[in-house]
Amino acid sequence: MAVLPDLSVDIGDLKLKNPVITASGTFGYGTELTPFFDPSLLGAIIVKGLSLRPMPGNPPPRIAETPCGLLNAIGLANIGIQAFIEEKLPVLTKIEAPVITNIYGHTVKEYADLAKKIEKVEGIAAIEINISCPNVEKGGIAFGTDPDTAAAVTERVVNNTTKPVIVKLAPNVTDITTIATAVESVGAKAISVTNTILGMAVDVTTRLPKLANIVGGLSGPAIKPIALYLVHKVVAAVTIPVIGLGGIMDYRDALEFLLVGARAIQVGTANFVNPKTAIEIVHGLTDFCSREKVSNINQIIGGLKTM
Amino acid sequence: MLADQSLVLKAPRYTFGYGKKMVEETVALKSNQQIGKNIWLMEFRSTLLASHAKPGQFLMVHLGERTKDPLLRRPFSIHGIQEGDKVMILYNVVGAGTSLLSSLKEHDIISVIGPLGNGFALPRPSERAILVGGGIGLAPLFFLAQVLQKDQRNTVTLFLGFSTSQEVVRIQQLEELGVNLSLTTEDGSLGFKGIVTDLLDQRLSNKGPIKSVIYACGPPQMLKKVAQKATTLSLRSYVSLEGYMACGLGICLGCAVKAAHGETKPYYYVCQDGPVFPSGMIDWEVL
Ligand SMILES: Cc1cc2nc3c(=O)[nH]c(=O)nc-3n(C[C@H](O)[C@H](O)[C@H](O)COP(=O)(O)OP(=O)(O)OC[C@H]3O[C@@H](n4cnc5c(N)ncnc54)[C@H](O)[C@@H]3O)c2cc1C
Ligand SMILES: Cc1cc2nc3c(=O)[nH]c(=O)nc-3n(C[C@H](O)[C@H](O)[C@H](O)COP(=O)(O)O)c2cc1C
Ligand code: FES
Numbered sequence: 239m240a241v242l243p244d245l246s247v248d249i250g251d252l253k254l255k256n257p258v259i260t261a262s263g264t265f266g267y268g269t270e271l272t273p274f275f276d277p278s279l280l281g282a283i284i285v286k287g288l289s290l291r292p293m294p295g296n297p298p299p300r301i302a303e304t305p306c307g308l309l310n311a312i313g314l315a316n317i318g319i320q321a322f323i324e325e326k327l328p329v330l331t332k333i334e335a336p337v338i339t340n341i342y343g344h345t346v347k348e349y350a351d352l353a354k355k356i357e358k359v360e361g362i363a364a365i366e367i368n369i370s371c372p373n374v375e376k377g378g379i380a381f382g383t384d385p386d387t388a389a390a391v392t393e394r395v396v397n398n399t400t401k402p403v404i405v406k407l408a409p410n411v412t413d414i415t416t417i418a419t420a421v422e423s424v425g426a427k428a429i430s431v432t433n434t435i436l437g438m439a440v441d442v443t444t445r446l447p448k449l450a451n452i453v454g455g456l457s458g459p460a461i462k463p464i465a466l467y468l469v470h471k472v473v474a475a476v477t478i479p480v481i482g483l484g485g486i487m488d489y490r491d492a493l494e495f496l497l498v499g500a501r502a503i504q505v506g507t508a509n510f511v512n513p514k515t516a517i518e519i520v521h522g523l524t525d526f527c528s529r530e531k532v533s534n535i536n537q538i539i540g541g542l543k544t545m
Numbered sequence: 546m547l548a549d550q551s552l553v554l555k556a557p558r559y560t561f562g563y564g565k566k567m568v569e570e571t572v573a574l575k576s577n578q579q580i581g582k583n584i585w586l587m588e589f590r591s592t593l594l595a596s597h598a599k600p601g602q603f604l605m606v607h608l609g610e611r612t613k614d615p616l617l618r619r620p621f622s623i624h625g626i627q628e629g630d631k632v633m634i635l636y637n638v639v640g641a642g643t644s645l646l647s648s649l650k651e652h653d654i655i656s657v658i659g660p661l662g663n664g665f666a667l668p669r670p671s672e673r674a675i676l677v678g679g680g681i682g683l684a685p686l687f688f689l690a691q692v693l694q695k696d697q698r699n700t701v702t703l704f705l706g707f708s709t710s711q712e713v714v715r716i717q718q719l720e721e722l723g724v725n726l727s728l729t730t731e732d733g734s735l736g737f738k739g740i741v742t743d744l745l746d747q748r749l750s751n752k753g754p755i756k757s758v759i760y761a762c763g764p765p766q767m768l769k770k771v772a773q774k775a776t777t778l779s780l781r782s783y784v785s786l787e788g789y790m791a792c793g794l795g796i797c798l799g800c801a802v803k804a805a806h807g808e809t810k811p812y813y814y815v816c817q818d819g820p821v822f823p824s825g826m827i828d829w830e831v832l
Contacts, residue, residue, distance in 0.1 A: 266796035273567050286798075294811035297831070299789045301799035306613045308791055312798045315812070459613045487613070510792035511607070511617060513569065513658070 243527030244534045245520070247281070247501050249479045250402050250427035252336060252364055254281035254502060257535060258492070258520050261483055261506035262287050262340035262366065262406070263312065267326040268333065271509070275517040278334035281502060285322070285330075287340045287368050290348050290355075292318035302439045302448035307460030308507050309437050311451035314342060314371065319355050327361055336363030338404070341395075344374045349391050353398035364401050367391065370408035370433040370455075382408030382433075385420035396425035404481065406430040407472070414468055415475035422476045430481040430504065431472050432465045458507040459485040466498055473499030473540070487515065489522025499540040566597045569658045575631065577649050582711035584681070585647050586624070587634040594659055595630040598623045600689035601664030601785055601821040604634070605793035607656040608645045615642040620790050620816075622685035622762075623660060635715070637681040661793050662820045665689050665783050668699045668758045675749070676703040676724075677771050679741055679763025680712065685785050686762055687715060694722045700755075701725065704748075706741025706763070710734035742770040749774065758782070761824075765832045772824035782824040786832075788815035803828040 245256035259282045265271065268283045277283055295315025302309045317325070322339070330337050339362050343349040349367060356362055369382035369391055381387050388405070396403050405421040407414060409432040418429055434455025439448040447453075465484020473480050482500030486492050487508045495503045508515040523535065532538060572589040580586050594604070605618040619642045624635040638647050649655065665685075668674045674693055676686045683705055693701045701724040707713050708731045719726055728736030729744050737744050741763070749757075759782035761771040768784045775782030788800035793816045801812040802819070805828045813819065813826065 263798075264796060266794075270794060270796050274569060295798060295801060297803065298801045298812075300801055301789045301791050301797065303615060303617055306616055308616060310791070310797070310799060315798050315801070458616055507616075507791075510794075510797055512656075513792075513794060 241533070243524060243532055245523060245527070247535060247539070249364075249404070249481065249501055252282070252402050252427075254336065256281045256520050256523065257496065257502035258516050258523070259338070259481065259502055259504045260284055260509060260516050261504035262368065264506040264509045267317075267322065268330045268337060269326075271513045274513040279520060280335045280516055281520075282336040282338055282363065283330075283333065284338045284340050284366055284504065285326070286316050287314050287342050288316050288319045288322050288352070289314065289342055289344075290319060290351055292316065292321065297450045299448060299450055302454070304437070304439050304456065305460060307437075307456050307458040308510070309439055309449060309454040309456050310434070311449045311454035313451065319352055323355070323359050327359065331361035337361060338364045338366050340366045340368055340406070342368040342371045343391075344372070346373075346375070346391055346394050350394040350398050353395040357399045357401065362401065364404055364427075365395060365399060366404040366406050366430060367395055368406050368433065370406070380408055380410070382417060383411050385416045388417045389420040389424045392421040392426050393424040402427040404428040404430055406433055407468075408433050409435050409464065409468055415471055418472045418476050422478050426478060428479045428481055428501070429472060429476060430483060431469045432461075432484045435461050435464060457485070459487055461485050462491060462494075466494055469495055469500050470498045486519070487511070489519045489526060492519050492523060493526065493538065496535070496539050497542045499542070501539055567659060567661060568593050569656060570594065571654055571656050574649055574651055574653050574655065576651055577647070577653075579647070581714040582709070583638045584712060584714050585636055585638060586714075587636065587646070587649075588627075588631055589655070589657075590630045591632050591657070592630045594623075594632050594657065595626045598626060598632070598660040598688075599664030600692050601685050601783075602660035602662050603685075603793070603820060604632075604657045604659035605661065605790070606634070606646070608642055612645070615645065617791055618658065618793065619643065619646070620661075620787075620793055622785070622820075623688050624684045625688045625691050635681065635684040635687070658793065662816055663818070665760050665785075665821050667693070670698045671755075672699055673755045673757040674699045674701045675757050675759045676701065677741060677745055677759060677761040677763070677767070678703070678705045679767040680707055682761070682763030682767070682785070683715060684762070686760065687719065689760060690719065690722055690724050694724060703727070704741050704745050705729070706731075706744075706767070707735075708732065740767070742767055742774070745771070745774060749778065751778070756780075761785070768824070769829045769832065772827070772829055775824055783821050784824045784827070785821045786815050786819050786827070788820075790816055792816070803831045805829075
């Protein structure tokens with residue numbers, strides 16, 4: 239019998255049985271897609287972005303489709319950390335894959351408070367921090383657009399938890415590597431690249447924006463080349479592992495990110511189109527490695543050749 | 546072939562989600578035909594979907610091959626079930642996705658997920674069911690009429706409004722079901738001239754001797770009037786809403802509708818909490 243390829247990867251101290259993770263906001267609270275597959279087979283699960291208090295989210299329309307892409311302005315609607323811990327986590331912990339919580343705040347202190355709360359509960363393997371949201375103390379400018387603010391948030395979270403901290407970068411910046419190195423220097427254990435890219439769409443008949451929020455975040459295949467480029471740049475700038483995402487629809491897309499140097503990948507918008515995407519990517523990577531006689535996925539990671 | 550047989554789906558050791566039956570199935574079309582102005586009827590066979598579906602539930606349909614443009618699945622109500630396992634979708638061609646759908650032929654393959662959402666709460670025995678549809682809003686009401694007529698426990702009255710006679714479809718099939726049918730067209734080319742809620746106003750001027758329940762699907766303005774009418778006559782009413790959906794599965798939180806004041810949540814999600822809602826749950830000011 240052929241020996242199966244080893245798909246396991248390490249994200250710092252976090253050991254994943256394969257590099258396939260579901261992206262925040264596209265996999266609910268982790269159990270909604272169980273009618274389609276067993277999430278225990280995934281590398282890890284990242285749940286919907288959580289805040290200190292429940293958030294209602296934006297008025298509709300919250301989504302609009304654009305060529306090969308999805309624009310969303312959900313407004314980070316979520317049930318709040320407390321309800322998550324009480325209602326969702328007990329079932330989630332039955333899943334045999336690490337559960338990563340994604341968090342966001344409106345002030346640096348809110349991030350720190352979230353980290354403190356999460357630190358006390360079992361069953362959460364790591365914290366991913368979303369820094370693409372507005373900092374109310376700095377006139378609503380996103381935390382992730384300024385290296386100092388990004389570092390300040392990361393540091394406060396790192397100081398309040400023993401769990402590995404992953405920072406999810408915002409792409410709407412002049413030089414993403416300055417943010418990446420800033421968060422690395424204060425103790426981030428990994429970096430996720432990328433969050434959605436700001437965008438708009440207009441209905442020419444009504445002359446209204448297609449989103450009630452006017453602007454939204456673009457995701458899906460439309461952003462894949464940009465995401466790959468950003469991963470490529472960040473991989474070159476830091477020594478901590480980089481998790482790549484943006485427009486991954488199948489195992490070939492995943493391989494592109496791995497070749498560019500991502501240690502793991504996340505599946506986002508694709509979950510909406512085909513709820514089995516993540517598990518099909520696990521299967522696809524297994525088959526690919528077998529076919530290509532790759533015994534360990536780490537032989538692919540960063541394997542981009544030059545012309 | 547899968548390299549790792551251990552990765553083949555084993556039944557999860559837990560069931561959560563919403564405890565609802567839903568499947569993803571690849572089906573071959575039995576037929577897909579234009580039956581009115583921009584209106585098409587699609588049919589395929591699925592024992593699983595047909596046996597679990599309830600009137601008011603919907604399907605997320607992937608358009609042919611896994612295209613990246615259009616990217617997302619499109620939601621469609623289940624229009625009816627026939628011959629045991631034949632599932633029908635009645636749809637309006639309005640944009641890129643539905644025109645792609647209309648280009649599919651017999652034997653072409655689509656992927657469907659369903660049945661999704663909550664269906665219509667059926668009337669109690671002896672209650673009169675009043676169905677009000679505007680345009681393509683007929684889609685889920687046909688299925689409801691099918692089920693009610695099969696059970697034979699309720700009188701079914703159907704009010705349907707269209708803008709013009711060329712849009713009027715499925716009338717013969719509705720008559721075969723034996724429902725009391727009233728038609729309106731805005732241009733007067735068929736039936737009562739005007740909008741369907743005007744006719745409803747005329748016919749339903751008072752509560753009447755038999756208790757009625759209203760079921761409505763159509764444009765938001767129509768639903769709003771129906772909801773007001775139901776409130777005035779203190780009748781129960783259920784509306785089937787649309788919302789922009791990315792997933793249909795409760796994971797994107799895209800399909801929000803504002804909940805009425807005093808409800809426990811600020812928003813309801815059409816794919817999970819609906820698409821059928823008691824009309825009192827919705828904030829009609831902002832719909
Ligand atoms: C639960 C549910 C059940 C539905 N059932 C049916 C049905 O049985 N038959 C049917 O014909 N249609 C139904 N619809 C609407 C149908 O999903 C849309 O018409 C379809 O997605 C349009 O796709 P498109 O690519 O052709 O158009 P697009 O190019 O996406 O859009 C074309 C136009 O339609 C509008 N539109 C698109 N999607 C929606 C939406 N979800 N709600 C309101 N307006 C929209 C856009 O604003 C635009 O003006 C249903 C929608 C929902 C949410
Ligand atoms: C509907 C929706 C909701 C999202 N919610 C969150 C969130 O709560 N927190 C977060 O960090 N990212 C969120 N994202 C961003 C995704 O996790 C991901 O970074 C982005 O969509 C790019 O990947 P994709 O192209 O594979 O979707 C959301 C994306 C979408 C489409
Ligand atoms: S459509 Fe995604 S949550 Fe309802």
